[in-house]
Amino acid sequence: MSQPPWIMPTGSTHQPDLKIYNSLTRSKVPLIPIEAEHIKWYSCGPTVYDDAHLGHARNYVTTDIIRRILRDYFHFKVRFVMNITDVDDKIILRARQRHLYDEYKKQHRYVDDQVRQDARQAWHYYVQKNLKRIGPKTLLTPETFGVIEETYGDILGGGSLEPGTKPGDEEAKIKMHVNTARTSARALLQDPKTLTPHEFYNRVSDPMCLVLDERFGKTIRGDDYDVFTKLTKEYENRFFEDMHDLNVLDPDDLVRVTEHGKEIADFVKKIVDKGLAYRTSDGSVYFDIKAFEAAGYPYARLEPWNRNNAELQADGEGALSQKDGSVKRSAADFALWKASKPGEPSWESEWGAGRPGWHIECSAMASGRLGEQMDIHSGGIDLAFPHHDNELAQSEAFWADGSHRQWVNYFLHMGHLSIQGSKMSKSLKNFTTIREALHVRKEWTARSLRIVFLLGNWKDGIEITDDMVTEGRNWEDRVDNFFFNAIENIKNAKATNQQKPALKNALEEAEEKVRLALLDSFNTPIAMSTISSLINTYNSARKSDLTPDDHRDVALFVTRLVNIFGLNGSEPADTEQVGWKGIDIPDAAKEYVFPLARMRDELRQAAIAKSITREKVQEIVSTSPGLEEPPSSGRPRPSFARALSDFSRGALEVASPAETSDLNKQILALCDRVRDVDLWHLNIYLEDRENAPALVRPVTEGLRAARREREEKMRQKEEAKKKREQEALERLQKAKLSPADMFRPPHSTEFSAWDADGLPTATKDGSPLTASRVKKLKKEWEAQRKAHDKYLATVQNGSAAQ
Template sequence: MSQPPWAQPTGSTHEPQLKIYNSLTRSKVPFIPIQPEKISWYACGPTVYDDAHLGHARNYVSTDIIRRILRDYFHFNIKFIMNTTDVDDKIILRGRQRHLYDEYKKEHRYIDAEVRRDVRHAWVYYIEKYLKRIGPKTLLEPGTFDDVVEQAYGDILAGGSLEPGTKPGDKEAKVKMHLATARSTAKALMQDPKLLTPHEFYNRVADPMYLVLDEKLGTTIKGDDYAVFTKLTKEYETRFFQDMHDLNVLDPDEIVRVTEHGKEIAEFVKKIVDNDLGYLTSDGSVYFDIKAFEAAGFNYARLEPWNRHNQDLQADGEGALSQQSSSVKRSDADFALWKASKPGEPSWASEWGQGRPGWHIECSAMASGKLGNQMDIHSGGVDLAFPHHDNELAQSEAFWADGTRKQWVNYFIHMGHLSIAGSKMSKSLKNFTTIREALHVRKEWTSRSLRIVFLLGTWKDGIEITDEMVLEGRGWEDRVDNFFINAVENSKNATTTTNQKGALEDVLQETEARVRAALLDSFNTPAAMSAISTLINAYNSTKKIDTTPEDHISTARFVTRMVNIFGLNGDTPADSTTIGWKGIEIPDAAKEYVYPLARMRDELRQAAIAKSITAEKVQKIVSSSPDQEDVPTSGRPRPSYARALSEFSRSALEVASPSESGDLNKQILALCDRVRDVDLWQLDIYLEDRENAPALVRPVTEGLKAVRREREDKIRQKEEAKKKREQEALEKLQKGRLSPADMFKPPHSNDFSAWDPDGLPTTARDGTPLTASKVKRLKKDWELQRKAHERYLSATQNGAAGPAGTTASPAPAAGGTATERDPSFS
């Protein structure tokens, strides 16, 4: 849909080539800020009723990346405003539920028969409400609930869809969530009360109890008892910003909260009504009039016009506690600006009576209050495009309708989802991993590794968590880790200048141009990351003799600047002159022990490789190292590092002592390998041996761990494959234990009644002579067994045919059988 002339951004910019994908036009368009070199930006923040998950990380980290690029690469001055939604239907419901549950737990400190009875009733009610395939007449017992679930929802748990022929998605994820909740409660009811603390029990049965307590007592909460709700929101807002700091996301320049702008929101609504674009309903609510809005010359649902009649999205936007009947509205699509508060909901005074803001109006009023009648950028997750941002846009244009018509938001940018198993991560679906769990408990991610994954994907497109995605991110991080370690080492003495053109000069210039072109192209970070990888590959493959000091320094500084701009180096400023990123050096406390150890090891190792090691030389090298038992000069003793140094020294002297025998060169090399691969590795330090150069002292990175795991996996797979081959060969050999003379006789076969001298059948069980063709087939089987038996007899004579790890029994005596020799054989 094209925009009217007044909606087109006008002005100038110092980056005229910069284009941004704009959700309003669904295309890449030139970025022209309202004021040259300045950007006004409003970001939809979290609804603070639960911990943020990795899906939120995707939104806010990607937003942070774009913000940093605009600020640190393109040098725009940005005013960044973010809201936290601390009043909406989800918050009201969760805050009320938690308050009522806390009160219940205060009254029932012990899990007695009454509590278990209440939980059981809540469990049944929860199942009847949310799991419709389980009929009301179904006998529900905790002990047999898994069988009921398998019968009713086995197809969904196996990956099926509720509607045949469709792909499973959010609806199926929600069913799985309800099943998990019901199962958790059932297991808690089955558990011996003595084995669960009250805290554990109450946690496992919370959701069904939330539901029942709220339906029973929710309306008793007073409208002005704000503490019921702010207790929840303050807690989770604090936790949200802690998570953002852990992810190295920049703080907003200003945070706005709904509860702090109640008066301004009410006044905002009043003006919309005064402009005849909103109306009061009989229940005391105020709704936006979409028909009147469009009649006034505006377009509604400009972001996602295809969704304007999507009733599910409209209902979700109105909230779970909103008016269910549309009879009070002029049109089904009209949405609430101000909601008349019902019993149990927080309320504020207004000219329409006690009420509370609608969800969409909050951002319109607060963003307009801070940024005026026009802003450059409005951002959020892609799921907010409709109805939230479309309604925001309509409300704000309606508010400013009596003035000069300007585009309220010039650029909407929406971050793609992070999905798992085909369904977006969602608090309401509970199919998520929280940020703090991922970073601090499971430790599956670091701030850097997660950000790298987002940088490797396009910000506006969805990302599916896969093993390949994780490996790609880890590979990029490891590549940069190694580059920085080598670049820092190579540039230590690269302080002189030369007129010689370096081998990397042209490659660096080409990379800088590629990165710039990528970022001008709507922040195409995957292309920028690829360009950096190509530069690093060129650096690694270029011979040192062809490089100049400027090659090392300039290349390292460029890569450093880019990782700083992308937020991959903590709080280090983009223009820092320090080469590298955090984590490429060992801890300061380790240096005074590990560096002497590395030097001593280098000397011993080189002498052993040259086969020139002697006991005297070992004594001389070890005695020349610092006294490892002394208190370190830093005053911060680190016994683990000191112990590694002292044990290595002592072990070297021991293998070189006169009482020891053997090849001293091999023993020293084995000792050098052990301190590298075991002792220091366990301290997160690695010595990277290099040809004709001292070992490089570096921290153990995720990349190094991955390489070791892969190497160990290959060794294990190789050993398992060898064992399997040996077992198969043994089993094949064991089949030859049976003599062909016995193979067609009882107890091995009861199909025949007469045999020739070699044991070949001649007569069937009923006395009927065998046909020639039958005898021919049996003769073929007999011949195969004869050959197998000969191989077996040959192997047993060499002691190789017994069970794995043992020798075989002797060959049977003449005329004997394997069965007679080993009664267990059958």
């Protein structure tokens, strides 16, 4: 019986024009839910053995964006199920290594000679195992680490293992191993007194963990689950902390592998009973691809071109899996249940002690929550084959009833976030963790990162570049400024009976353009561009012609979209509140900053008009609120209060009778200082506007970036000036030399004879100069003569002036 590559779901939807890119068809197709207005969605969650990085943020934030659009823009009822992989080969290895290393450190609380010897031996073993260009006969020690850098100089310099190809994961892995070896070597060479035990153990951890696991890993009992869950519980908690920091919605249902052991075993048994899987002599169970296809089902529908990719198949089976291919009927068959080896966790089953295969966990848990069919299954693009293809096969085998019903109707695969041509990966250690990026380096915020993802297509890869960062920052700054101005304009606009057609038409066009973009497989780049264009149209409109409703309608449209996209915390999509978080100053600052701004406006406008007087300064300052004395308790006043009092005191001081310089100039300088220094350091900025009071706003990342750019330009300008001055000085020093002396000692030792003008006539050994050489020297002599004459004239003119 022939089977089409994909069966189009039948039914109806309240959004008939909505199309999404489906990895099953590799095309955009209409979204037709199994149940009208409801979407059942399963998302592959994290493997919890380390902190999540920005590559994970790309997957989960982008997934969150699509989920919010379906829920808040298209008004589907979405049930979102996500799994936590808390048992797999990487987790087992990492948990086991960490446990053994912790035990070692308990036994060796201090770094003595024995510990350093163990670490040195582990370092040598690590290098020999992972850096294959270092031959076993090479006498290598931490002291001669430079040999490694020389041997891998081409890779470290950006080259590839295969000439003419672009470096990728393999090259990134080599760099990781070299960096690990370097860090450990430095720890071994450093004076032991300058490193704490904690620092030393951290820097030699990878080589030590490798050796300890190879020596003692098999001693861990299979039922000692605490060894493994101690690691996974810690990183699951940290993962959700990161997701909350990124404003990612919690799943409606969360399922963990360790909590579904019996269900997974029962799931496997049903596939075996149908003759589509088989038990091997070692107690493992493998899926039978040939039997599955013989029953009329297609295999590898997502990426059929990879079905014979041995590397991907091996990666899908895991590093700790059975290496003997002879136990399988076919090389492509994959494990549903793995017989546990010594040192691995195990659960009892009818096939003996074992653990679930990687792919089967999602099939069993998703089927348990969502049934025999779901609308959407999502994950990173690297999961398409073999993980999702194997999920499809084993799930359809489980649910097979002769009707060949497909298990998933739509697969959504998120593009990777890459760095230097290689995807971010825990195993490659070429990543920045989410918490480091948000809280340590503070180079990203939840909003700025989400904006960058929105500016790219969800299914395409993104590589972090300076241009990409700048584009995102500019978009955020544009919306920030729009909200500041729109809120101010809503307050100040005059009410009239009629809205302006031009702006109203622009808003309607923007609404339609965004609708069409999101109907077109969630095309957020077009939606983001449309928001920018509408803001530009609004900014160019003459504000005196606009009503409060004109301002409010545009501002609410933008607000609701940024809320839908998750750029404004938990604020609802149907809000009536204009703006997003971060555009208002703290409440504690308002009673001081607004009086300061009003006082500054009055002083500044009078100084600009050159009408400031001492009496005017005293009048303005004396009538300003918020200047009461500190409380009698002696407690310090808030920094905002100090800024106000310092500014008013400064104004009175420059206006004192003792001052004789230009009062207008001094007041303007004081106004600039409180804006650019005092309030800036309190994260508040006064945006001066023509014929209007200064706009009081918080310091945003856009403002910080603009200041950094200005400071960088000033620094470059100053450096260029210094360079010009240095070059001029050097030319002056060179011009002091008379051309008659330039080719004579001590300025030159190349020649032995000269004519009356000082031009060389013979080389050092007495040989006559060639005509061409004489011609060249004559040219240099003439240039020096002109420079020297100019120098003499400058000196004479300077003397005459004196």
